[in-house]
Amino acid sequence: MSALLTVRGLSAGYGPIEVLHGVDLDVQEGQVAVILGANGAGKTTMLRAISGMIPRTGVVDFNGQSIIKTAPERIVSLGVAQVPQGRGTFTDLTVDDNMRAGAYVRHDHEVVSDLALWYETFPRLKDRRSQKAGTLSGGEQQMLAIARALMSRPKLLLCDEPSLGLAPLITKALFQTIQRLNEQHGLTVLLVEQNANLALDIAHHVCLLETGLIIAAGSPAAIASDDAVRRAYLGA
């Protein structure tokens, strides 16, 4: 097994404020890695630093290639897609146009067949394909955000708190979808969550992020048996 994403000593922040203080992370190809952390821990900042949306220093290697100096739109075309916190769908555009925008970096002729594939996977989106994305429910928008990201044919999907604002049943279905994408389509996933119970169920590897530092990392079983973690994230 090899690391698809290798992060070493990654620091990033906003203007003069450093939020992420040199974090290390490996995401193995074909696995689901989860970053757990409280509000303000720097989870979103970490994903933004990986996808190049904010200035960063350190080492970020993707698929054996350094992307620390690479522009965000180029990183997408290398195979890293990000589903941002709050979904980031194009609310004024139709579901169809959102999906096509997801394929912006592609130049092959299989965009239409991929569109059909993901509409099959997310039939509710297909029913609403000519509707503006802003008129979808929260759960549907989250599905759209993920489907849009998949349209770029990513090797690695970065997913920022997909459960935010969703009812427990919908969240559960969403995690099942992510697991299915991982198992059936071989998609590697880096998932950020506060919902530890569900995230630990589908994770192969878990990191704990606290005030910009990774304070623990390991298998879900090991992390779940840690007393401090149970108190902070599992409500036990």
Next chain:
Amino acid sequence: MKELLQYILDGLSIGSIYALIALGLVVIYRGTGHINFAQGEMALFSTLVTWWLHDKGVPLLLAIAISAALAFVGGALIDVGLMRPAGRRSAFAPVVVAIGLFQGLNSLSGLLFPKSGQGLPFPSLFPNKPKDFVSIFGAAWRIERIGVLAVVLVTTALLFVLFQKTKIGLAMRTVANDATSAKLVGVPTNRILMFSWALAAVIGAIGGALKAGIDTNVSIGSMFSVFLLSAAAATLGGLDSPGGAVIGGLSLGVIESLVGNYPHDWPASDWIGIKTKTVVAFLIILIVLLVRPSGLFGSSRVERV
């Protein structure tokens, strides 16, 4: 009744030029969230270049095409050289730079084309002699006016195909909707903005030539009132809506024409007429904006400017 039809066509024709320039404003507004105060003077400069080329013996249509191509490059350079560096400093700086560009281009026009102060004779693109009209529904419709309207409608249709049916149009719409998410799906937002500026400049070159053709004259002050009315048309339509810009421009032209031709023997004709046509047009816009703050077709994200 005959006259009414004629006034409406006249209004649609001049209004179509407002609509075109308003489209240029909307293209920039959607990408940047700012009104491009230099839109009118960009059009003026291109029109003077067209005049110069034609004066040197280049056929008019070719002169417009060359000038539009130069405008494309010039618009892109304005973005890369002025707007983008300004935008890096502060969110408001591009507005100030655009106002400076307005002044700068106007002065440069005066320097490079000294006689443009008094006005330079500009050929009409269409037959415009008194005999050049067709009769439709009993009204005399001037061929020139029909021609201008047709050119604008075709240009507008092409722009809508660009926005709705092409990949670059889709990219422009994603940037307009949410620039951060556009980056996240891999849209090179800077290049899209550069293209938007280039496109707005080309729109200006076409609109300026049409306006100068109607006036058979181009002078330093030609485009200022066009810019004001186009900005009003864009605001009326809703600043971020291309369809709104077109409807806004056309209705503004018609309102102006109808008010300007208000009969002298009708009530309040001291107040409504050629002298007050623009004031009345602005009053109507004001009333619309009081009822619909984001314009007729604008999304509610459009802030007050």
